[in-house]
Amino acid sequence: MNPDIRFVCPAGIKHPELAKQLGAKIVRPFAGHLWEQLTLPMWLQRQGNPLLINLGNTGLLNYDEQIVTIHDMAFKVQPLWFARSFQLWYDYLIPRIANNSRLILTVSNSSKNDIVKFTKVDPEKIHVIYNAIPESFTKKFSEEGINISSLPEKYILYVGAINPRKNLAHMVEAYNLLQREDVKLLMIGEEHASFADYQLQQLYKDKADIMLKSKLTDEELICTYKRASALINVSYHEGFGLPLLEAMHLGCPVICSDIPAYREIFGDAAILVDPTSAEAIRNAINDVLNMNGALNSKIEKGKILASQFSYRRSAEKIINCINNL
Template identity: 30%
Template structure:
């Protein structure tokens, strides 16, 4: 089986989408025999990321002339050049792990549904990006042979919006695999006091401003407790959050770290007191799973996929109710028995997820598509 993977949208910067692509493909290649050959189509910007990670003989990595940070350049390459390369290498299947696929060509395609953020009005996408994004999502829904979805919520939302049969969607939840070389337990904490941890890119829908307001009620009662906000800046949001923390009088207890290395992230998870995630929109919510894997009590939003991910292992709250968040967090900080109970629940819940299982379900989807196409060909003969 000759499988192509469209990696043009994946940037080299740390992100949930990058982690998804790297972890999933690592396990897919490991689970595949030598008869499966993979063709990774990358951008000039991210090709080194994949060449360092994948050195197997059955993986061919190519850089197409585009930059993944340039949306227009990427879209043109994905829609015009990629189909030509797929034809050149006579691939049997294309895997598109970032929501969309090329319009041209007739290669059977499996698309991974990560999110449908482009359809949410409250997210401020440029008009052209929203127009193209909505069109290509709808077109993809009609053209793809099958889909994988990172949560049941994502699968149900996609099926309902685009009229897709649930039988065409394979739910493949994300996973967590501890890296053997990354240990945080034996390192010193970055702070003398306790800290609450938030991890994600600073998009407005991550609801970090709400988190600052909720934390301001905690900070007045717990001067030794800090809030660590970890994740890449988005359109200058870091500066606005720092200014807001100053206005709320909590600047000395709020630390906006920006993007950090994997080693630093493990260290931050390992020493945190608890994890908070008031996001309004998620396709899955990988940071919540990572926090649970580090045995942290988690408090998350009751929106979209997050209740599904944490189950009864975490505390689920309305992401507009500052009092509920501040009171719940204070209770966890003060009640060691309660905090310990949720830490144990977190560890058990995280054990139900693995990237290997994500890869197994994805490969099952690949084989199902090719088997169906083979059966259809035989019926025509």
């Protein structure tokens, strides 16, 4: 690794083994926003104010020598999807770091357009660098010993956060309209207080044919994708849609909402539907379940598309951005 590149993090991070592998320096005190806005700037000042690259969705308010990553502007597109405190903080933070930073990285042209619209920054300052398949999804492993016994025999799969922006209420309504006792709906994700979807909770609560799981290992998730009849994601707004790319890589058909980011990235490799219509979503699910051989064309297109995304290429683009400053 380039000795000029240093990784820093607060204490108590989720993946200490990764921090160790990267040789990350633990900088104290604090964590979360306090660490980011107080501890980190003070540490950077002591290091001579080097260039900071932040691949998360935030950055430093009072530090100009930085490259920030803004994945999407969902908090501006529809503030009601978020807790008021979260929305107010991002509404204050994101426009300021966008204007103060040297460069902005984002994950799609759709997100780039939104950033320009809501922050008024120069479009030339924004560089689109796509996400890609995680390395763990490309490694071969034995499925022996992987816990898949609780998977239904036939199911439609959702992978992602459990929150209103994901339009899960319409997805569940569409599933209920399907009226197929042989097909279950499996949702994999976690709820967070800042994005809680209480309407959805009432729709799936105590329903045996709708299952919710969380905290799967990468191997368990891979096996779950492979056995699904289709992945469904009818989100109202996204910057990229990594679970869709993961599903395509593993040969799982994808049904998704007809929104700018999904049209840009997945195109005709996915089955695009109107996210506001439960009937349209139901029809798409039903079509996938009945397509049989005709579905192979979509699956093959998805695999070819997924192979075109690489974190190595994305990393090279980031390095080029840095070198051209």
